Amino acid sequence: MSLSTEAEGIFEALASANRKLSKTYPGERPTRQPIHTVYGGAQLYKAETTQRLGELALASLTAYGGTPAELAAGVGIRKDLAETVFARVEAKLRREAVEDFRIDFEDGFGARPDSEEDETARRAGGELARGMEAGILPPFIGIRIKSFGEEWARRGARTLELFVDALLAGSGGALPQNFVVTLPKVQIPEQPQALVRLLERLETRHGLAEGSLRFELMIETTQAIIGPDGYCPMPALLAASAGRCVGAHLGTYDFTASCNITAALQAMDHPMCDLAKGLMLLSFAGTGIFLSDGATNVMPVPVHRGQGLSAAQLEENRAAVHGAWQLSHRHVRHSLEGGFYQGWDLHPAQLPVRYAACYAFFLESLQSASERLKNFVEKAAQATLVGDVFDDAATGQGLLNYFLRAYNCGAIDLADIEQTGLTPAEVELRSFAKILAARRARLGG
Numbered sequence: 001m002s003l004s005t006e007a008e009g010i011f012e013a014l015a016s017a018n019r020k021l022s023k024t025y026p027g028e029r030p031t032r033q034p035i036h037t038v039y040g041g042a043q044l045y046k047a048e049t050t051q052r053l054g055e056l057a058l059a060s061l062t063a064y065g066g067t068p069a070e071l072a073a074g075v076g077i078r079k080d081l082a083e084t085v086f087a088r089v090e091a092k093l094r095r096e097a098v099e100d101f102r103i104d105f106e107d108g109f110g111a112r113p114d115s116e117e118d119e120t121a122r123r124a125g126g127e128l129a130r131g132m133e134a135g136i137l138p139p140f141i142g143i144r145i146k147s148f149g150e151e152w153a154r155r156g157a158r159t160l161e162l163f164v165d166a167l168l169a170g171s172g173g174a175l176p177q178n179f180v181v182t183l184p185k186v187q188i189p190e191q192p193q194a195l196v197r198l199l200e201r202l203e204t205r206h207g208l209a210e211g212s213l214r215f216e217l218m219i220e221t222t223q224a225i226i227g228p229d230g231y232c233p234m235p236a237l238l239a240a241s242a243g244r245c246v247g248a249h250l251g252t253y254d255f256t257a258s259c260n261i262t263a264a265l266q267a268m269d270h271p272m273c274d275l276a277k278g279l280m281l282l283s284f285a286g287t288g289i290f291l292s293d294g295a296t297n298v299m300p301v302p303v304h305r306g307q308g309l310s311a312a313q314l315e316e317n318r319a320a321v322h323g324a325w326q327l328s329h330r331h332v333r334h335s336l337e338g339g340f341y342q343g344w345d346l347h348p349a350q351l352p353v354r355y356a357a358c359y360a361f362f363l364e365s366l367q368s369a370s371e372r373l374k375n376f377v378e379k380a381a382q383a384t385l386v387g388d389v390f391d392d393a394a395t396g397q398g399l400l401n402y403f404l405r406a407y408n409c410g411a412i413d414l415a416d417i418e419q420t421g422l423t424p425a426e427v428e429l430r431s432f433a434k435i436l437a438a439r440r441a442r443l444g445g
Contacts, residue, residue: 024287025285025286026286026287026288027286027288028288028401029288029289029290030431031430032139032408033290033341033342033405033408034099034139034140035099035341035343035355035358035405035408036099036100036342036344036351036354037101037140037249037292037342037343037345038050038053038098038100038101038344038345038346038351039101039102039104039108039144039295039344039345039346040053040101040102040103040104040108041104041108042104042108042109042120042124042143043109043120045103045124045127045128046127047127047128047130047131047134047137048136049101050097050136050137050138051136053097053098053348053351054093054094054096054097054098054348054351056348056349057093057097057348057349057352058090058093058097060321060348060349060351061089061090061093061352063321064300064318064321064349065086065325065352067086068082068085068086068087069082071086071089071352071356072085072086073322074318074322074325074326075322075325075326075329075352075356075357075360076325076329076330077329077356077360078364081359081363081364084363085356085359085360086356088359088410089352089356089359091410092355092409093351093352093355096138096139096410097348097351098138099138099139099140099409100139100141100142100178100342101142102141102142102143102144102182103124103128103141103142103143103144103163105117105120105143105144105145105146105156105159106144106145106146106184107184114155117155117159118158118159118162121158121159121162121163121166122162122163122165123166124143124163124166125162125163125165125166125167125169125170126166126169128141128167128170128176129167129169129170130170131176132171132174132176133170133171137176139177139178140177140178140180141176141179142178142179142180142181142216143159143160143163143182144181144182144184145157145159145160145181145184146159147183147184147185147186147191148183148186148191148192148194148195149185149187153191153194157198160181160198160202161198164202164213165206168208175212175213179214180215180216180247181195181199181213181214181215181216182215182218183195183216183217183218184218184251184254185218185220185221185251185254186217186218186219186221187221187223187224188223188233188237189233189236189237192215192217192240192241192245193240193241193242195215195241196240196241196242196244199213199244211243211244213244214244214245214246215241215244215246216246216247216248217237217238217245217247217248217249218248218251219234219248219251219255219276220250220251220252220254220258221254222255222258222259224237225275225276225279232279232282232283234248234283234284235283238283238284238287238289245289246289246290247290247291247292248280248290248291248292249292249293249294249344250277250280250291250292250293250294250340252266252267252268252273252293252294252295253266253294255272255273255276256270256272256273259272267331268293268296268331268334268335268343269330269331269334274338277291277293277338277339277340281338281339290342291339291340291342292340292342292343293331293335293338293340293342293343293344294344295343295344295346296324296327296328296331296346296350297346298323298324298328299324299347299349300320300322300324300325300328300349300350300353301321301324301347302316302317302320302321303316303317303320304316304317321349324349325352325353328350328353329353329356329357331343332353332357332358332361333357333361336357336358341405355409355410358409359409359410359411361411362405362406362409362411362412363406363411363412365402366406366412366416369399369402370416370419370420372399373396373399373400373402373403373420373421374419374420374421376395376396376399376432377420377421377422378421396432397431397432397433399432400430400431400432400435403416403417403420403427404427407427414427
């Protein structure tokens with residue numbers, strides 16, 4: 001009797017454990033991830049808000065980065081990329097300035113009388129429904145409620161209820177595409193677990209399919225990084241989310257404050273933020289959870305307002321905006337290099353630098369990445385022709401992900417991807433393994 005036959009029970013138990021592992025870590029989600037989330041106070045939200053933000057972002061670009069050279073110098077990107085980056089940033093701001101927007105009932109709204117928050121929740125839900133009907137919403141949108149700590153849990157739940165009720169009443173029972181609820185200051189598994197139960201009840205009330213209402217976790221306290229038992233609680237937070245969690249965002253300033261870091265030193269690239277993001281990467285890698293960094297809190301706004309400004313005042317305005325742009329560029333670049341491809345924006349004038357920084361990051365390595373992926377595609381095609389198994393699909397997927405992220409945010413176009421040997425139909429598959437399988441199927445047919 002062979003060892004494998006003799007040890008059949010061992011292999012059955014191992015197979016069960018492997019299946020459980022695969023269920024917990026299914027791999028990266030093969031869908032588009034926004035490169036930013038724009039936060040805005042719920043009291044100000046209207047159906048046209050994101051359109052208006054785009055207009056203001058374009059005005060900021062025109063005023064302070066109106067030529068390729070000025071944008072490159074103002075943001076701090078390479079001069080040889082200036083023409084391409086400028087053209088694509090301008091086109092993006094005209095086409096889709098905001099990718100993701102969060103109607104904020106937490107820090108951006110503050111502590112207000114219950115009657116005021118009730119009314120704002122109903123009104124904002126109705127405005128979102130109106131935006132749906134008009135077809136003017138961004139690709140991703142959602143609401144941030146107050147935390148589920150003891151002080152705010154019932155208030156957060158009531159706002160969620162009133163908002164969702166008003167939204168669905170105004171939309172005929174339909175949710176916007178990619179709608180999410182953001183749960184801030186998560187500390188213990190019981191908090192996302194409670195949100196799951198509330199969302200289940202709202203789905204039942206409105207006849208929504210199970211799992212329609214999804215949420216994000218905000219990692220912004222030390223307790224979310226290290227629990228009382230000395231272990232990292234983030235995997236437990238995800239498990240408690242019962243498959244409804246789609247993202248985890250670092251709350252830069254609440255987190256650094258919880259670490260007793262003084263306000264002057266609270267920043268996205270602080271070493272404690274890097275520690276937190278490293279643990280987030282390790283905790284959520286392979287789970288399909290989208291990760292997001294926080295925001296730069298220095299706004300790119302002029303210091304002098306009004307008409308008839310002197311030449312010196314105009315120059316001071318330009319210096320102030322460019323200084324804030326360069327700080328944002330440094331922060332965005334730091335996030336991208338650390339494996340965080342999404343971040344927060346708080347002001348429309350931050351949108352030009354968000355796109356410029358991302359586009360420059362991807363374009364800098366376009367040629368080398370194109371050559372590497374082309375070689376992988378050719379190697380895979382050769383293996384397929386001779387009937388071999390191509391066993392390095394993971395590296396191929398990593399290269400493909402670069403192009404998917406660059407394409408989704410507008411840094412490159414489809415023609416750039418086609419230079420690698422992939423067809424538009426293959427790009428739509430978003431999976432290197434599926435691309436290889438499709439090629440094998442075509443050859444086999």
